Amino acid sequence: MDRAPGLSVRLKLTLSYAGFLMVAGALLLGAVWLFLLRYVPDRAMLINADRLDNNGVFPVRSGLLRVFAPRAAAVMGFLLVFSLLGGWFLAGRMLAPLTRITDATRVAATGSLSHRIALEGRKDEFRELADAFDGMLARLEAHVAEQQRFAANASHELRTPLAITQTLLDVARRDGGSDHGELVERLRAVNTRAIDLTEALLLLSRADQRSFVREPVDLSLIAEEAVETLLPLAEERGLTVETAGELTPAVGSHALLLQLTTNLVHNAIVHNVAGGNVWVTTATEGERALLTVENTGEVLSPQLVATLVEPFRRGSERLHTDHAGVGLGLAIVKSIAEAHDGTLKLDPRPEGGLRVTVAF
Secondary structure, rough: OOOOOOOOOHHHHHHHHHHHHHHHHHHHHHHHHHHHHHHHOOOOOOHHHHHHOOOOOOOHHHHHHHHHHHHHHHHHHHHHHHHHHHHHHHHHHHHHHHHHHHHHHHHHHOOOOOOOOOOOOOOHHHHHHHHHHHHHHHHHHHHHHHHEEEEEEHOOOHHHHHHHHHHHHHHHHOOOOOHHHHHHHHHHHHHHHHHHHHHHHHHHHHHHHHHOOOOOEEEEHHHHHHHHHHHHHHHHHOOEEEOOOOOOOEEEOOHHHHHHHHHHHHHHOOOOOOEEEEEOOOOEEEEEEEEEEEOOOOOOOOHHHHHOOOOOOOOOOOOOOOOOOOHHHHHHHHHHHHOOOOOOEOOOOOOOEEEEEEEE
8 A cells, every 4th residue: 555654653752752751841840940939039138148149139030030041941952852862762672673573574575484573572562463473474384385285286186187088088089980988988987076176176165265154053964964865885885874963053054064074974984994884973062062973994093194184185095996085075174164163183093993073
């Protein structure tokens, strides 16, 4: 924003210090003058010799004014110079932290988010501002790094189906006399995957922007709806899905919470073992609504579990299977949970598998 030039804060503080000191000095000199007027007569009087001046005359008010006024003016002049110089120095010392904050802001505006103010000293308003600014820079740096990784991964994931499509079309063009039925099916599968990935990216963006309407919902009903949708997939894999939980009220988007629950149940079914189990439970704990999805499966290390919410991570391997998804399932769950001011917790089960708890 373009602004008209004005006085610097340091100059304003200096003038404020000087003005205050001048007013205080004027009041002090005025008090002295009133005190002298009270005890100095307005005309000459005969009085003891020890009260006379060097000329043998008792000082009267007119003479006192001639003597007092120049000295008072000199004192005021000294106070003015002293207050301006001292005020300029003190204002500079006081505003030094603000100068460092401004310099750090200009550095951050150039795109460098690694710089920190790291203002030393005891806690005060400037140091609270500097610490808050450093915390904001740290969060921005982490967010930008995460977005860069996400963009790189998304580009890679989107490039894969496009490259496959291009390869299939090149083969079909060179072999024009062959039956294209198989080619059409493979292109359809690749295109479906690209559409699923695009939809997942759009859903992730929607959750991050919190562009949804909140309404009262029941997590237990949402859990039952998600399980019913994925029950055929569980039966195909020979898994047993159990649901439990009474009325679990919450506030949020029904569509997004259904997507969250569906992703968790789908993840629990896909990353399981033959004849395994999936448990979906809802409960209330104080003012919190809890959704828990557990599944049997391979033993997972805590280090691996900590990375599962990162985009495009698919368990211990980055392999594509018929139901592997696009690698955004838990990333979408995390974004939806945070958009609803909730928390997501992943814990490996000692006997194998994963326990995911979402608290709203």
